[in-house]
Amino acid sequence: MSLMSNWLDATENKEVDNIKPESRRVYQFRDLMASDEVLTMSLSGISNQLGMSSATLQRNAHEHLNMSVTQFLRIRRLELAKKALYQDGVSIIDAALLAGYNHSSNFTTAFKRQFGVSPTEAYRLSM
Numbered sequence: 001m002s003l004m005s006n007w008l009d010a011t012e013n014k015e016v017d018n019i020k021p022e023s024r025r026v027y028q029f030r031d032l033m034a035s036d037e038v039l040t041m042s043l044s045g046i047s048n049q050l051g052m053s054s055a056t057l058q059r060n061a062h063e064h065l066n067m068s069v070t071q072f073l074r075i076r077r078l079e080l081a082k083k084a085l086y087q088d089g090v091s092i093i094d095a096a097l098l099a100g101y102n103h104s105s106n107f108t109t110a111f112k113r114q115f116g117v118s119p120t121e122a123y124r125l126s127m
Contacts, residue, residue, distance in 0.1 A: 025050065029060055039077060039100075043069055078114045081107070085122045092119045 028050055032038050038046060046069065047057040061069045081099035084090040090098070096107035096119075111119045 025052065026060065026064060029057075029064070033065075033072065039073065039080070074110065075114060078111055081111065081119075082115060082122060085119060086125070089123075092123055095119060 032046065032049060041049070043054055043057070047054045050057060052060070058068060061067065061072060065072050067075075077099040081095040084098055085092070085095050092107075093104055096102075096104045099107060099110075101107035101110070108119055111117075111122070115122070117125075
């Protein structure tokens, strides 16, 4: 199961009406991190949208995701690229660009580190 699915399952179905303002921010944080919009945002853009400093955003990420915002976004982008390779049959270059990598060698290294197979192997498995 993907990182996003696990985290959303753990935080969904919570009553939002009677929670503290800081908890409300956690839900806003969760909803933004679950959106595709966040994949194109910078760290400062995310913190501005949530009305918190970058330091508070990073603290929330470590507390609720057990990783930095940057790590979380990298994994989300790689999961999106993996899905595109497996399900949509996109080229490795297109998957790299989708994940935000300008050089396929950097994408290949990150992909293999994350999933244990190279994008080429993933592409072959999708055929």
